[in-house]
Amino acid sequence: MTVHTGRHFLQIPGPTNVPDRVLRAMDMPTLDHRGPEFAELGFAVLASIQRVFRTKQPVIIYPSSGTGAWEAAMVNVLAPGDKVLMCETGQFAVLWRGIAEKFKLDVDFIPTDWRHGADLAAMEQRLTADKQHKIKAVCVVHNETSTGCVTPPLEVRKLLDRVKHPALLMVDTISGLGSLEYEHDAWGIDVSVAGSQKGLMLPPGLGFNAVSEKALAVARANPAMRSYWDWQEVINFNKAGTFPYTPATNLLMGLREAVRMLEEEGLDNVFARHRRHSAATRAAIKVWGLETQCLDPNAHSPALTGVRVPEGHDADNFRKVVLENFDMSLGTGLNKVKGKLFRIGHIGHFNDLMLMGTLSGVEMGLDLAKVPHRSGGVLAAMEVLKGRDVVPMSKAAVA
Numbered sequence: 001m002t003v004h005t006g007r008h009f010l011q012i013p014g015p016t017n018v019p020d021r022v023l024r025a026m027d028m029p030t031l032d033h034r035g036p037e038f039a040e041l042g043f044a045v046l047a048s049i050q051r052v053f054r055t056k057q058p059v060i061i062y063p064s065s066g067t068g069a070w071e072a073a074m075v076n077v078l079a080p081g082d083k084v085l086m087c088e089t090g091q092f093a094v095l096w097r098g099i100a101e102k103f104k105l106d107v108d109f110i111p112t113d114w115r116h117g118a119d120l121a122a123m124e125q126r127l128t129a130d131k132q133h134k135i136k137a138v139c140v141v142h143n144e145t146s147t148g149c150v151t152p153p154l155e156v157r158k159l160l161d162r163v164k165h166p167a168l169l170m171v172d173t174i175s176g177l178g179s180l181e182y183e184h185d186a187w188g189i190d191v192s193v194a195g196s197q198k199g200l201m202l203p204p205g206l207g208f209n210a211v212s213e214k215a216l217a218v219a220r221a222n223p224a225m226r227s228y229w230d231w232q233e234v235i236n237f238n239k240a241g242t243f244p245y246t247p248a249t250n251l252l253m254g255l256r257e258a259v260r261m262l263e264e265e266g267l268d269n270v271f272a273r274h275r276r277h278s279a280a281t282r283a284a285i286k287v288w289g290l291e292t293q294c295l296d297p298n299a300h301s302p303a304l305t306g307v308r309v310p311e312g313h314d315a316d317n318f319r320k321v322v323l324e325n326f327d328m329s330l331g332t333g334l335n336k337v338k339g340k341l342f343r344i345g346h347i348g349h350f351n352d353l354m355l356m357g358t359l360s361g362v363e364m365g366l367d368l369a370k371v372p373h374r375s376g377g378v379l380a381a382m383e384v385l386k387g388r389d390v391v392p393m394s395k396a397a398v399a
């Protein structure tokens, strides 16, 4: 048995590190979810999560993984046979499409090379051609966690408005919420999908749907089968601060504390911190002479960075060397990029020295695994962090 001392470095882009304050907040006796004490917690978390989504609209909180929240988004507003437009930004888009297909939706899936955000030009062309408005929803992944490429949801909203298409805009911001700018109301998003274990710094187990008036109206008229995921049922109970079934009470205690932490730091500062860490990471990668998975300088994710290993080298072997030698977990390459890249998560509960530890582990691991690179990446990252420069929002990150 290998004995590890000190803290494990969990540098995967979700689940992310949970702050001690959040752990303490959850370390409580379970409580009566029909009692007066619970309603206070219920009202508090419903209000606080609205502030994070930047919405006045209902946010439905499910005891579920992000996948559950994906499914909820679809079953409430879509019925078998409905046409949806999606874009293959990476593995998470592929998985969301998989759900759509199981529900017999008619998916138009626009391919990309997994190294850019969504192909907005191709989407515009499909929407323009759809004169009869057969497309009922456009679904995009905001922060594609499998590649580290961002698609700006506001640009998709503008595109729908430009071509005057009434399709619902559904956005997976599971790894975006709490780490990248997000504006459910101001950006005209109809359904936002999120989860607890990424930027929200919680353990896995909560899924979220923020829903517009328009989406609620479509859901009311939608006869498709659903029960557990039914928005209206949850919204009705939420009026009394409660839920139609036993909620994940202790995770909700954690959520209340996590949002307090985000608000103490200030959401804008949280987003700036993620951009800064992303910039420092890229400075290191540049010196190492490696390539980022994302090829669009405007689309680099503030939350994680996908790093390609040179041809003939195995990213998973490199990850294994790092885990064995330095007790650090890095994200694996998913599906068609398996073995070709590793992912550095710089998301959630994180600071400069945690990033330095992470990048040092990567640089030493590159040496030990004999992955060709130049040394000095860590020093370049230090320069970025020492400067405490405010890294400007890229167009993609804001919009």
Ligand SMILES: *Cc1c(COP(=O)(O)O)cnc(C)c1O
Binding pocket: 014, 065, 066, 067, 068, 092, 141, 143, 144, 145, 172, 173, 174, 175, 195, 198, 204
């Ligand atoms: C993590 C993630 C998911 C899946 O969430 P689960 O909780 O694993 O079901 C979906 N989309 C994105 C963008 C994610 O990062």
